[in-house]
Each structure stands twice: as structure tokens, then as C-alpha cells.
Amino acid sequence: MGLVSVTEAEVRHVAALARLGLDPEQIPTMAAELNGILAHMEILSKVDTAALSAVTGIGTAGTPLRVDGGNQIPLARPREAFAPAMRDGFFLVPRLATHEDQEAESP
Amino acid sequence: MTMPGLSAAELARQHAAGATPATKTVEQAFARAAEVDAGPSGLNAILWHDRDAALGAAATVADLVRQGNQPGPLAGVPVVVKDNIATVTMPTTCGSRILEGYVSPFEATVVTRLRTAGAIIIGKTNMDEFAMGSSTENSAYGPTRNPLDPTRVPGGSSGGSAACVAAGIVRVALGSETGGSVRQPAAFCGIVGVKPTYGRVSRYGLVAFASSLDQVGVFGRSVEDAAIGLGAIAGRDRYDSTSADVPVDDYAATVSETLKGMVIGRPREYFPDSLDARIRERCDAAFDTFRQLGATVRDVSLPHTDLAIPTYYIIAPAEASSNLARFDGVRYGARAKAAAGLREMYAETRSQGFGREVTRRILLGTYVLSAGYYDAYYKKAQEVRALIANDFQKVFDSGVDVLFTPTAPTTAFPIGAKSDPYEMYLSDIFTATANLAGIPALSLPIGRVDGLPVGGQVMGRHFAEATLFRVAFALELALGMAAHR
Numbered sequence: 167m168g169l170v171s172v173t174e175a176e177v178r179h180v181a182a183l184a185r186l187g188l189d190p191e192q193i194p195t196m197a198a199e200l201n202g203i204l205a206h207m208e209i210l211s212k213v214d215t216a217a218l219s220a221v222t223g224i225g226t227a228g229t230p231l232r233v234d235g236g237n238q239i240p241l242a243r244p245r246e247a248f249a250p251a252m253r254d255g256f257f258l259v260p261r262l263a264t265h266e267d268q269e270a271e272s273p
Numbered sequence: 274m275t276m277p278g279l280s281a282a283e284l285a286r287q288h289a290a291g292a293t294p295a296t297k298t299v300e301q302a303f304a305r306a307a308e309v310d311a312g313p314s315g316l317n318a319i320l321w322h323d324r325d326a327a328l329g330a331a332a333t334v335a336d337l338v339r340q341g342n343q344p345g346p347l348a349g350v351p352v353v354v355k356d357n358i359a360t361v362t363m364p365t366t367c368g369s370r371i372l373e374g375y376v377s378p379f380e381a382t383v384v385t386r387l388r389t390a391g392a393i394i395i396g397k398t399n400m401d402e403f404a405m406g407s408s409t410e411n412s413a414y415g416p417t418r419n420p421l422d423p424t425r426v427p428g429g430s431s432g433g434s435a436a437c438v439a440a441g442i443v444r445v446a447l448g449s450e451t452g453g454s455v456r457q458p459a460a461f462c463g464i465v466g467v468k469p470t471y472g473r474v475s476r477y478g479l480v481a482f483a484s485s486l487d488q489v490g491v492f493g494r495s496v497e498d499a500a501i502g503l504g505a506i507a508g509r510d511r512y513d514s515t516s517a518d519v520p521v522d523d524y525a526a527t528v529s530e531t532l533k534g535m536v537i538g539r540p541r542e543y544f545p546d547s548l549d550a551r552i553r554e555r556c557d558a559a560f561d562t563f564r565q566l567g568a569t570v571r572d573v574s575l576p577h578t579d580l581a582i583p584t585y586y587i588i589a590p591a592e593a594s595s596n597l598a599r600f601d602g603v604r605y606g607a608r609a610k611a612a613a614g615l616r617e618m619y620a621e622t623r624s625q626g627f628g629r630e631v632t633r634r635i636l637l638g639t640y641v642l643s644a645g646y647y648d649a650y651y652k653k654a655q656e657v658r659a660l661i662a663n664d665f666q667k668v669f670d671s672g673v674d675v676l677f678t679p680t681a682p683t684t685a686f687p688i689g690a691k692s693d694p695y696e697m698y699l700s701d702i703f704t705a706t707a708n709l710a711g712i713p714a715l716s717l718p719i720g721r722v723d724g725l726p727v728g729g730q731v732m733g734r735h736f737a738e739a740t741l742f743r744v745a746f747a748l749e750l751a752l753g754m755a756a757h758r
Contacts, residue, residue: 172640184594184639185601186632187620200637203695207583207650215656234644 172200183234281350281444281498282525285391288349291338295331295349299393302351302442303327306396309420309440316418318427318436320356321363322396327351330393345391346525347445347505352387353437354447356397357404358489359478360384367480368400368412371626372606381478382513383447383489383506390505398433398446402628403597404454404482406430407700408691411630416688419462421725425685428458428700431490435462438492445502446492451482452585453681453704455490456716460680460728463718465499465745466492468704470736471711472517474503475510483592484515486585486708496717496745500524503738522739528746533567535674535744542578543678543703552679555720555727559677562751563744573673575664578706580657585705586698587641587654593631594638600626633694662710669734675744678703680716680728707732715741717749 177197181188188196251258279287287293303324306312311319334349354360357367359377366372384394401411409417409432419427420440427436431448435458438446448455450468459466468490479489489506493499504525509518539560544553560570602608602622609621627635641650668676682702691697707714712735719729729748733741 176640177636180636180639180643183643184635185598185616185619185623186627186635187617187624188632196633196636199633199694200640202693203586203637203698204640206695207587207654210580210583210587210653210657211649213577213580213653213657213660215653215660218656218659231644231647 172197172204179234280495281347281493281501284350284444285344285346285348288334288391289338289344295334295393296328298349299327299331299351299395302395305440306437306442309442311437311440311442313415316420316423316436316440317415318399318417318420318433318440318442319353319396320366320368320399320414320433323362324395326362327393327395330388334391334393345389345505346501347387348391350392350445351395351443352392352445352447352502353396353398353434353443354384354387354394355400355431355434355449357400357449357480357482358384358447359480360394360397363397365397365480366413367404368402368414369626369628369631370413370607371600371623373413375606377478379478382475382510384478386475386506387447392445392505395443396437398431398437400433401430401454402631403480403593404430404449404451405593405630405634407453407457407697408686408688409433409458410688411628413628418688419685421463422685425687425725426461428461428681428685430454430458431492432458434492435459435464435466438462438464438494441494444494444498447502447506448490448492449479449482450488450490450708451486451589452708453701455492456704456714456728456730457681457700459492459716460718460726461685463721463726464492464494465496465715465717466490467499467503467715467738467741468707468713469503469507469738470517470713471708472515473507473519473713473736473738475506475508475513475516477510477512481596483589484596485592486589488708496742496749497525497528499715500527500742500746507738517736519736524739524742527739527743529743530747530750531567532563532744532747535563535568536672537563537568537570537744538573538668538673538676539570540573540575540578540668540676540678542575548679548682549722551722552682552684552727555722556677556679556729559719559729559748559752562748563677566747566751571673573668573671573676575661575668575706577657577660577664581661581706581709582698582702584654584657584661585701585709586637587650588658588709590634590638591642591651592638594635594642597627597631597635602626630694658709661706665706665710665712665732674733675737675740676732677744678730678732680704680730684722684725684727703730711735713738713741715745717745719748719752
């Protein structure tokens with residue numbers, strides 16, 4: 167595990183992953199607090215758990231992980247391939263009878 | 274006026290016999306809440322209440338009795354429920370701004386079961402935001418005060434429920450446990466608190482914090498009150514696949530004056546040299562009582578105990594960072610106004626809606642799950658968790674029936690006394706192990722230090738709640754109600 171040192175850049179990165187908007191002045195305080203907490207977790211790195219994994223199944227093959235970043239999922243086909251009609255990047259759909267704006271265009 | 278000194282069972286019997294109308298008992302509970310000022314200007318223990326609905330439900334109990342029906346083991350007994358348990362007539366905010374005004378469209382199974390047992394839900398109680406805290410100071414609606422000393426915390430995170438029982442407003446209350454959030458406030462308030470086995474009670478309608486640890490718990494003014502409360506809510510629920518299909522014992526029937534033949538373990542790691550000598554003395558007196566009651570006390574070791582807090586504070590925030598992702602301003606609760614775009618709306622909503630401790634834990638949880646740190650922190654913590662659970666298994670396999678320890682390393686501390694997050698986390702040092710191992714545990718008052726209650730903890734095998742109650746009943750009887758407040 168090694169001695170931890172959460173940088174301010176890592177706090178910003180983690181906040182972005184967690185969809186939290188931190189004020190710039192909060193970042194150094196939060197980095198210091200996380201470092202203070204994580205320092206107490208160092209003790210776990212000294213525990214021998216080698217014999218355990220095979221018994222409990224923890225991490226034998228590992229949990230499938232995705233990269234840290236946005237969760238954009240690419241489409242197998244472009245949107246246009248399955249959209250009946252599009253305009254300006256939006257799907258065009260049939261007008262509902264309840265729509266009041268009679269002047270607007272519809273496909 | 275004060276609440277009658279009747280137990281929950283006695284109250285229910287009086288209501289069922291038609292001797293006292295349930296409406297009168299509910300009126301008395303509201304009068305007591307007013308007398309002790311349980312609202313925001315006083316103890317700040319009750320966040321929401323619905324007097325008309327409560328009196329209506331009490332009138333229904335009275336009608337059932339008049340018609341000759343059995344109204345249930347908690348007939349007409351007033352109960353309060355922690356604000357992270359879903360109710361349909363009152364808000365469910367989890368003590369957070371992000372859920373301000375949120376009313377659940379469905380009811381938690383534990384609430385339905387309480388109502389089926391005849392209980393009257395009179396209010397929702399204050400708590401640390403999303404159950405993250407050990408003092409009930411982290412609520413967006415302000416801290417709850419300890420009824421025994423309003424300058425001190427009631428413990429947490431279920432501090433509002435504990436305060437309501439300790440103040441004599443109700444005999445039974447629901448809380449929730451992730452690392453000690455029922456037992457530690459029970460100890461601080463001089464009442465009984467039980468965390469059942471993981472899977473003993475349905476979590477359908479309990480807002481998730483850390484799903485591998487969360488469990489609904491029960492407060493009681495006495496061991497019997499807690500036993501009746503747990504009996505009413507325990508058992509398999511088809512709406513919660515993590516609830517276990519294990520028969521529920523009649524906990525209130527396990528009263529025993531003797532502990533002959535029982536082996537009670539004294540784990541040395543829970544009595545470190547640094548433990549307050551006066552708390553150690555109270556525990557030693559309890560061990561003497563166990564011997565007098567016919568039990569054998571055996572020194573045992575749970576060698577990985579000192580790893581519990583680091584392990585817990587990796588696993589719980591990691592799970593919380595995932596569970597709390599749903600609070601995004603779209604699906605639940607409040608939404609930030611005038612954000613520039615969707616991502617900005619998420620970030621602003623969550624930053625405005627979550628308090629400091631919740632923000633800290635989401636960041637910590639996201640960090641320990643992030644690339645490069647997952648194995649070192651989260652995977653390692655899961656492995657150490659298995660070691661902690663193995664410690665308990667070995668001790669119980671060696672013939673020990675229950676373990677007895679202090680519930681918390683201190684008595685109730687002054688509001689604002691703990692500013693360092695990790696110092697606060699250490700309040701859970703004797704309780705988080707049971708959550709990590711999934712075993713049941715109970716706290717009951719065993720005496721006082723400087724006028725403040727000290728809690729003793731009984732821990733047992735999975736689904737051995739009846740054994741915990743038997744030991745606790747016997748100790749409570751022997752110590753006398755003077756050990757309570």
C-alpha cells in the first residue's frame with residue numbers, strides 16, 4: 167500500500183467521478199482530511215491475507231473493473247441507423263394528439 | 274405529567290383488555306414529547322410527526338378491541354422510527370437536505386409489521402445524515418441532544434430514536450445499524466439497543482448506506498421492550514432477498530433468572546490498557562454477576578479486533594459512494610436550480626444537498642474504489658473482514674455461547690467535542706466488528722460513570738438473538754432497573 171498521499175489533483179478527479187462539485191477552497195482541506203484518515207488504514211497492508219483468498223474466493227479472479235472516467239457506452243450502430251427520422255441530432259417522433267402547438271412541424 | 278411506567282407488553286395488554294384506550298396512551302406520548310421539548314427548539318429528537326394519523330390509528334386499535342379482535346403484541350404502543358426508514362404519511366429525509374420534503378411512495382416492511390402488530394407510529398426521528406456519524410451532530414436539521422444531559426450527544430447515528438426512548442416518550446423505537454448506530458446511542462442514553470443478525474430483519478424501505486452491513490435495529494426502555502419490538506419485525510420478507518428464511522424465536526419468552534451452564538467469553542482485545550478504568554470496573558462487576566448467575570466466564574481472544582475500524586471505514590464508504598449515487602436531483606429530492614448543463618446540475622445538486630461528513634465519505638469511498646487503489650484498500654479490507662469474521666467463528670466453535678464487552682470506549686461526550694473525523698470513527702471501535710461479521714449484538718445499561726450511563730455489549734452466534742436476550746434479561750434482573758436511567 168505504501169504511504170498514502172492524496173494530492174489535490176486526485177481530490178478533484180475523485181470528486182468528478184463522484185459527481186460532487188467542490189469549491190476550490192475546500193480541496194486542500196479535503197485532501198488533508200483524506201490523508202489523515204487513510205494514514206490509519208496503513209495497518210491493513212501489514213496483514214497477511216495470502217491464505218485467505220483461495221478459501222473465500224475474494225479476488226481470485228478479481229472483480230471486473232472499468233476505467234475511471236465517464237460512463238459513455240458506444241452504440242453498436244449509429245443512431246441514424248435505427249431512427250425513423252432525425253433533425254439536428256434529435257429523434258423526430260409522431261405528434262401526440264394532446265400537443266397544443268398546431269403550428270409546429272411534425273414528421 | 275410523565276409517561277406511565279408500564280412496559281410495552283403491559284401497555285399492549287391494557288389496550289387489548291379495554292382497560293385503557295390506546296388513544297389516551299398516544300396522547301400521553303405527545304404530551305411527554307411536548308414536556309421534554311423533543312422538537313427543534315429542545316432535544317431536536319423528532320423531525321416529523323403526524324398527530325392526527327397516530328390518533329386515528331390508535332382509535333382503530335380501540336375499535337378492533339371493541340369488536341373482539343386480537344389487536345397484536347404491540348397494540349396501541351407508541352413507536353418512533355428513524356428517518357431513513359420509509360413511511361408514506363411522513364417525510365423520509367435521512368437527516369439530509371438532498372431529501373428535504375421527500376415522501377416515499379411505499380412503506381418499509383418493518384413499519385408495516387409494526388403497524389400489523391398494533392403499534393402506533395407517532396413520529397420520525399433525527400439522525401446523522403444518511404446514518405453517517407456516531408453522535409447525531411451531522412444532521413442537516415441540527416444536532417439531537419441527550420435527554421440525560423442536553424450539553425452532550427445522544428450517540429449516533431440513531432440518536433433521535435434513542436433520545437425518545439430515554440426521555441420517556443416511547444418504550445420502543447426503530448433505528449438502523451451499519452457500524453454501531455443502535456448500540457452506541459443505547460449505551461449513551463441508558464437504554465437497550467439490539468442489532469440483529471444480518472438478514473434477520475427486512476431492509477425493504479431502509480434507505481441503503483452500506484448494503485453488506487446495514488440492518489434495522491430496535492431500541493427498548495428495557496430488554497423485554499426491545500425483545501417484543503424485534504419479535505414484531507423479524508423474519509423473511511419476499512421484498513428483500515437478503516432477508517433470511519430462519520424461524521423467529523419468541524424473544525420475550527426467553528426470560529431466565531439463571532445462566533447456569535452458559536459460557537460467557539471476555540475478549541481481551543475489548544479491554545485494552547487504555548480503556549477507562551471506571552468502564553472496565555462496570556464490566557468486571559457484570560462478569561461477577563454472570564458468575565453468580567451460574568455462568569462460566571472464559572478469557573478469549575479476537576486477534577484482529579484492532580483492524581475493524583480501518584476495515585469498516587474502507588468498506589462502508591465504498592458501498593456508500595455507490596448507494597448514494599442515486600441522489601442526483603433527477604430521481605429523488607431537491608434539485609439545484611439554474612445549472613449550466615446536466616453534469617453541472619448533478620454536481621451542484623449533490624454538493625448543495627450533502628453535508629460535510631457525507632461528502633467526505635463519498636470521496637473516501639470513491640477513492641478506495643478507484644483505479645490503482647482498489648486492490649490495496651477495498652480488496653484488502655474485504656479479506657481482513659473475513660479474518661475478523663473467522664475470529665468470532667473460532668471463539669463460538671470453542672464452546673463460548675456469548676461474548677461480553679463494553680459497548681463504547683467512553684460515555685456520552687459533549688456536543689462539538691470531537692472535530693477530528695477519525696477520532697469520531699473510533700467511537701465504533703467495539704461495535705463495528707459485529708456488523709463486519711454479521712452477528713447479532715445487544716447493548717444494555719450496566720451502571721453509571723459520573724452520572725452518565727455505561728453500556729455493556731452481548732454478542733452471539735448468527736441468529737442466536739434469543740440467547741442474547743436470555744443473557745441480557747438475567748443481567749438486567751440482577752442489576753435492577755437502577756442500571757437504567
